[in-house]
Amino acid sequence: MFIESWRGSIVESRHRVHVAVVDGEGRLVARAGDPDLVTFWRSAAKPFQALPLVADGAADRFGLTSEELAIACASHSSEPRQVELVRAFLKKVGCGERDLLCGPHPPLSEAVAKDYQTRGVRLTAVYSNCSGKHTGMLALARHHGWPTEFYTRPEHPVQQRCLEEVSRWTDVPAQRLGTATDGCGVVCYALPLRNMAMAYAKLGMGEGGRGKGPPASPIPHPPSRLLAAMFRHPDLIAGEGRPCTDLMRAHPGRVLAKVGAEGVYSALIMPEGLGLTLKVEDGNSAAAALAIAAVLADLGVKPQPESLTVRAHINSRGDKVGELRVNGGLEK
């Protein structure tokens, strides 16, 4: 499967896409390219980094709302209400902005970035797209009585707990998970696409999914609450005009979609309980957005919003000179 960049009637560049689609029993039901490609899951791992919040009782202890659980799984757009939500979440768990160790960056939404630049908003850690995840990690530390300092370090109990959870859901032993430093400073995980897809499929088990056999690993109850929170708040998972939000709004309760940096998307399709993960080999994010919409459509989730099926190239004179197009699809 390729995402091709056309200029006029000629292909100028192309992006290779690798995909693994797995059912609730862990079987590979569709693929493109190499479903066993090992790469970093990046932000598409966030739901599994947030699950300990629920599983370990922090969500109950602090009375976390569905909005707070959703933003803990989000790569949000730094929209004002998203930032306010994180601020309140921080306060609820007895922390403040200075406890956040994520670095600042321009908002992932171009519109929000432009607005903040025009208004001279100073971008601090709470504006990071990962500030919800970091707040969740602080909440976990508070709950367990672990230090909140240096919670991003691999040896900190928060990161060790996340590693354990990622290992459980992906069926990759912790010592075999590749690790490195993510864009926001915490640990990120490298593993095969097939295992990432399986983790998403397992998220859907017990939610009306079709999986019949027992999952490869024991599944705790907490995913229901976290999954419900994500399904309920597509606007918090990413933001206005961004692919995850658009896909989830177009198919409410049917699709959970989560972007990862460098051309990654993971998704869960309900009620089939299919999990999938794709990686654009070169990390191109525009190509990845077209790819996730095409893969979901290929699996019967359609129609897709037009913002995700057409991507025009507009030149400096404002003329359309080409577009991204999908070539190929899943092998089933």
Add this chain to the structure above:
Amino acid sequence: MFIESWRGSIVESRHRVHVAVVDGEGRLVARAGDPDLVTFWRSAAKPFQALPLVADGAADRFGLTSEELAIACASHSSEPRQVELVRAFLKKVGCGERDLLCGPHPPLSEAVAKDYQTRGVRLTAVYSNCSGKHTGMLALARHHGWPTEFYTRPEHPVQQRCLEEVSRWTDVPAQRLGTATDGCGVVCYALPLRNMAMAYAKLGMGEGGRGKGPPASPIPHPPSRLLAAMFRHPDLIAGEGRPCTDLMRAHPGRVLAKVGAEGVYSALIMPEGLGLTLKVEDGNSAAAALAIAAVLADLGVKPQPESLTVRAHINSRGDKVGELRVNGGLEK
């Protein structure tokens, strides 16, 4: 040949590179990937779009300086003195900024872009990285008595003349050259990498190059003047801190390097008279910069400036989390 994006000790993404290296007699002397890949030459075609200026007598008629010839071949950084040079060039040929049909865009140099944004500089057509090329096209129109209106259209005699010149140097018949609209609105050309490389090799013929046989097409005298102008002004071909300028400064009179959008570089190596063109399949420009430095080093042009051999990934906390690395090289 791949440019790999590493995160920690694991490859996260990778970029495939296709390369053709051709000698002065048109023979393929080295390659990587598919040397016959057809793609757009984009801005790496600029020297051949500027050649009619010299060949048709416009350079003599208007008394064009080596700076003006160099900027006509440039993808400049919109540095203040580059913009002033274009303004003077426009005036010399009896034109003004309002005749330029290139659209504005943020300067290719991040430092220049930031400076202009801070100072509130209004970006007009003369700030386009292609404004030198467009001014050359206006000069050609003035010289021949062609209308200066609509000079960007494919049917305009300026574009027809450029098409003829590109065809002559690449040995691709005009009717077999793919065409589309470039980022700046003029015609751009699609053809095999091998033919692009040959055109650069032919540029070096008669300049102390080692090519012995007659070139495949008759070579007019004008390239000497244009080539000398480019070799003399590496600072005008791109700008401070950009790869073409850094490469040419590191190897004065030995390397002519010219970037094209979407992961393209062409180069001429003297006195060997080798021409080369590379394309990063997915169009990634950071990967292309590493690739051109690696390919030139592989051909004996070294050392390369450090800015072109190392590219670190710095995360939002300011920590180095990975880097781009070259994997593989030319097959000779």
